[in-house]
Amino acid sequence: MTEPTGNPVPGQRRVFKRLTVDAHFSPIVNGAILVSWALEKSFIEPGPYTFVLYRGGAPSENPADWQEVSTTVDQPWLYDRSPRRPQKGLGYFYRVELIDGNGTHHYSQAADAANFWGRYDWTLAREIIRKETLVLRKRAGVRGLLFKRRTFGDRCPCTDPETGEINSPDCASCYGTGFVGGYHAPFEYWLIMNPTQQVTKLTPDQGLLVANRETVRALAYPKPDPNDFWLLMATDQRFIVGGNVAAIARHRGIDLILQLELTERARSESIYQVPVPCVYNK
Numbered sequence: 001m002t003e004p005t006g007n008p009v010p011g012q013r014r015v016f017k018r019l020t021v022d023a024h025f026s027p028i029v030n031g032a033i034l035v036s037w038a039l040e041k042s043f044i045e046p047g048p049y050t051f052v053l054y055r056g057g058a059p060s061e062n063p064a065d066w067q068e069v070s071t072t073v074d075q076p077w078l079y080d081r082s083p084r085r086p087q088k089g090l091g092y093f094y095r096v097e098l099i100d101g102n103g104t105h106h107y108s109q110a111a112d113a114a115n116f117w118g119r120y121d122w123t124l125a126r127e128i129i130r131k132e133t134l135v136l137r138k139r140a141g142v143r144g145l146l147f148k149r150r151t152f153g154d155r156c157p158c159t160d161p162e163t164g165e166i167n168s169p170d171c172a173s174c175y176g177t178g179f180v181g182g183y184h185a186p187f188e189y190w191l192i193m194n195p196t197q198q199v200t201k202l203t204p205d206q207g208l209l210v211a212n213r214e215t216v217r218a219l220a221y222p223k224p225d226p227n228d229f230w231l232l233m234a235t236d237q238r239f240i241v242g243g244n245v246a247a248i249a250r251h252r253g254i255d256l257i258l259q260l261e262l263t264e265r266a267r268s269e270s271i272y273q274v275p276v277p278c279v280y281n282k
Contacts, residue, residue, distance in 0.1 A: 016108035046101035059110035146189035
């Protein structure tokens with residue numbers, strides 16, 4: 001994966017915190033390049049946020065050098081489903097344009113889509129992922145949904161307008177995230193779950209609580225982030241992703257298989273109010 005190499009619009013306010021291009025893992029599993037991003041916490045302009053993905057042959061400042069690839073609204077990732085094939089000596093780059101609710105245009109840094117794997121690397125990584133997918137879906141895995149937590153957008157009325165602090169963790173509008181809607185549309189995400197561990201904690205409001213903690217194994221696509229949540233389809237149990245996201249298998253610096261810590265949440269919490277799209281049949 002590659003990170004930003006520069007800002008194509010010098011002197012412009014920095015809005016994008018990160019721009020990442022996955023030119024290795026995602027082409028293996030779905031034949032497309034995944035470009036994802038994060039915004040600075042200080043960016044609080046009104047939504048909706050329209051994102052436009054561009055591809056170019058160089059990190060140029062000239063808009064004519066960039067080709068529009070795809071567009072989305074209030075979602076921090078897009079795919080290039082017709083990417084260029086890498087050629088020796090010729091690279092290509094991506095950047096993202098953000099149009100906020102006021103109609104103001106903001107541009108990300110340019111990120112290089114460099115692909116440094118040879119035929120052997122592709123073959124080895126593809127075989128690792130194929131075998132892991134077989135174990136997940138046919139033998140030891142369980143089906144679930146991964147919900148990515150919102151980190152930008154319209155602030156929920158339950159947050160403090162000056163500090164951004166969340167005043168109502170049980171809010172039915174943001175589900176305790178601070179942003180209206182709470183979570184993005186989910187991905188189907190399979191896990192191998194190890195024996196359950198029970199953890200206890202003492203809270204001032206609810207006293208002693210006992211929660212299940214799961215150490216699980218999964219593919220690094222899409223990569224979960226701390227505070228995302230995972231839903232077990234068979235039982236509707238919901239788990240928060242912990243901060244320890246570790247790589248079990250890597251190839252030339254690219255994560256292929258992950259180990260995660262999931263903590264089950266009580267059914268009384270607002271996370272159980274997050275709707276599940278009808279397309280996912282239980």
